[in-house]
Amino acid sequence: MTLTDLRYLVALARERHFGHAAERCNVSQPTLSVAIKKLEDELAVTLFERSAADVKITDIGARIVAQAEKVLLEAGQIKELATAGRDPLSGPLKLGVIYTIGPYLLPHLIPRVHAAAPSMPLLIQENYTARLAESLKRGDLDVIVVALPFEEPGIVTQAVYDEPFRVLMPAGHAWEDDATIPAARLAEAPLLLLGAGNCFRDQVLEVCPLCRGGEGLQRTLEGSSLETIRHMVATGAGITVLPSSAADPLPGGNSLLTVRPFEAPEPFRRIALAWRVTYPRSGAIDVIRAAILGSPLQGVRPVSR
Amino acid sequence: MTLTDLRYLVALARERHFGHAAERCNVSQPTLSVAIKKLEDELAVTLFERSAADVKITDIGARIVAQAEKVLLEAGQIKELATAGRDPLSGPLKLGVIYTIGPYLLPHLIPRVHAAAPSMPLLIQENYTARLAESLKRGDLDVIVVALPFEEPGIVTQAVYDEPFRVLMPAGHAWEDDATIPAARLAEAPLLLLGAGNCFRDQVLEVCPLCRGGEGLQRTLEGSSLETIRHMVATGAGITVLPSSAADPLPGGNSLLTVRPFEAPEPFRRIALAWRVTYPRSGAIDVIRAAILGSPLQGVRPVSR
DNA sequence: AGTTAGCAATAGTGATTAACTATACATCTT
DNA sequence: AAGATGTATAGTTAATCACTATTGCTAACT
CATH class of the missing domain: 3.40.190.290 (D-Maltodextrin-Binding Protein; domain 2)
Incomplete structure (x- = not known):
């Protein structure tokens, strides 16, 4: 689990579409796809229900996404601290x-x-x-x-x-x-x-x-x-x-x-x-x-x- | 900046010794050394004052370490959520x-x-x-x-x-x-x-x-x-x-x-x-x-x- | 003062990981 | 049945991470 993975995760949760989420993250669709799968394997949890029609987030997925957003927010604070302390x-x-x-x-x-x-x-x-x-x-x-x-x-x-x-x-x-x-x-x-x-x-x-x-x-x-x-x-x-x-x-x-x-x-x-x-x-x-x-x-x- | 980097960072802040911190992280001393340097470059901030005698954390370093601990804590919550949601x-x-x-x-x-x-x-x-x-x-x-x-x-x-x-x-x-x-x-x-x-x-x-x-x-x-x-x-x-x-x-x-x-x-x-x-x-x-x-x-x- | 010990930084290398393109596969739609 | 859409997989390359070995530096010791 890396911060990049979490960024992909919240992007997908927002876009509900692998391709769009990948674009927003400036990576290819397979990259994001693999990263999400890797995360799901690592957490041993299904985060999204994929179907042809659309991508649905699971309940547990939604909770994890919310937490991931918190992590990314706190991580962003580090950069801000650094900028201020420079x-x-x-x-x-x-x-x-x-x-x-x-x-x-x-x-x-x-x-x-x-x-x-x-x-x-x-x-x-x-x-x-x-x-x-x-x-x-x-x-x-x-x-x-x-x-x-x-x-x-x-x-x-x-x-x-x-x-x-x-x-x-x-x-x-x-x-x-x-x-x-x-x-x-x-x-x-x-x-x-x-x-x-x-x-x-x-x-x-x-x-x-x-x-x-x-x-x-x-x-x-x-x-x-x-x-x-x-x-x-x-x-x-x-x-x-x-x-x-x-x-x-x-x-x-x-x-x-x-x-x-x-x-x-x-x-x-x-x-x-x-x-x-x-x-x-x-x-x-x-x-x-x-x-x-x-x-x-x-x-x-x-x-x- | 990865979560691993942050783990190295807080370990070093705790141990105030590259070798010991590396050991605690189960990596070699150069690995940790390079990771910290990479972090410092990325943040464009000196996090530690290294000297032969010991390793001192800078003021800004201490603030960033505190924030890093927060990030790691929140990231740990993701695993807990996953375990609970499994x-x-x-x-x-x-x-x-x-x-x-x-x-x-x-x-x-x-x-x-x-x-x-x-x-x-x-x-x-x-x-x-x-x-x-x-x-x-x-x-x-x-x-x-x-x-x-x-x-x-x-x-x-x-x-x-x-x-x-x-x-x-x-x-x-x-x-x-x-x-x-x-x-x-x-x-x-x-x-x-x-x-x-x-x-x-x-x-x-x-x-x-x-x-x-x-x-x-x-x-x-x-x-x-x-x-x-x-x-x-x-x-x-x-x-x-x-x-x-x-x-x-x-x-x-x-x-x-x-x-x-x-x-x-x-x-x-x-x-x-x-x-x-x-x-x-x-x-x-x-x-x-x-x-x-x-x-x-x-x-x-x-x-x- | 020269030597040694301790410690971090650097060099060089191998393994892992992350990214890409191309393509396969699945599903719904026409 | 064929096409369109969208995700997963395969295969490859590039970047990153981590290792060992070694250097360089400082301070303490003889």
Whole structure:
């Protein structure tokens, strides 16, 4: 029993004539005749009474035809589902973002994605890189936004933008008069850091190897966020390093804080998109990338593909 | 897209492993692999993300698998319907009976058929032979009970029983003293007859050619029934001829009436079943025949096949 | 880093199935 | 009895399906 057989069946039930039914199915009369007979043999049931005068459907035949129509209808739905699902910009996209990007990127990203792909709602999760990577591999996420380096088997990455680091200090701080800050000087001040697990913490410590020992002036704020640290800096608890998108003053910014760039070579982080090699909706990824690049993130430099 | 493809699809969705899914479907891994790829090409949609680690279903894939399961379920119903419909004794049987048999046969027939084939309800229609024949050919009836001769293209008949004719007269009638009545004598009395269209009317007139002219003593009762005629005979309106099943006194019969057989050769009618040559439920017909022969019809003689 | 193991995809082949044309057969009609 | 109509069968070809053997890929292991 195949779907083709069922199509022949309902055609014959409608036409009550083998020749006409065959024509409607674009096959020859013997083809349809044999197919119906095969179906009857398989089901061990007489579906039609054939006579010279006409073709009559049996009671059981009528019931089976009705069921066959249901089958064909449901099968047609599969094609419709496929057609609807063919558009990579339709259907929800599960997006993961690291903590140190989310608050600054998402407010811009979400409306832009919605504008570009209105039928692709975003399901967003913020987390540490490691957790995002796991979810991505499991299939719980489709695309993630992380900082490089990021290497995982089965995962491909695409750099999107570079983002310089900045030094954040309370207004009136001693370094305020310097246009740029040498990285080494970070060891001289109480440096507020995110907790372990945040990749940005490690990247900051890489900028300032002297801070690494754990015996310096720096202070780790477990379970905290860049925003919390910024507020602590404003209250004079210390200084910190932020990515430019989080540090650079917006119009009408915070007058309690002073931001200074690093001395060249300016340290920076490279932000990338990552997804499973096998992920089929590359069009959706393109939209995400475009929306990120279209977002007004302070100080970032796009990375050409 | 075939039902087999869909079976492979849902198997793979369940197993998430080509090899295991193939095994469950009793096919080789390449077979299943190719079938899935063919489906994906046909639908122009990626249903699964394949990687060395595992097989992940896409969102659209999951929706299509759910739909495929629905299709397979409905398709399975076809087999169930066929299994249920395979029994010729299941499902209603549309039975037609001529007016001059119905009242005497059906009260016996219906319970017997119900006992022999409880899941075969009878849909009964009483009518003239000509109307029954038309309904039978149209398919509105499945089997009819008629008197022979009955010849129709595409229709087969099977004699069931012979039924002698009787003379019915009011009690105390002049012929009451005769054990048998010669057919010719019918022309001498006021003979009550059914209206045109009833085959029994014609059969009676054949028995008594002298009555035929239309100028004799006989009286036609259009739109009437044998029961009406019997009552009229009881009131002395005339005599009549009845088939034995309608004439012969039942225990506790009518003392106002006298029944006499004809003189040999006894006239009789042959009752038969008729159905379309193409009608597939011959088992149902056998049940009807057996139920008729099992019915206590007065004076009838079974016709061996 | 090279190797191995696991798994899906591909190639190539054989068997089955589905389609065709031509024709036979059955039935009713003229 | 012959013709017309309509379905079934025969015989053939093409397409499809399923198999085995093998390749190619990825990731895990030594």
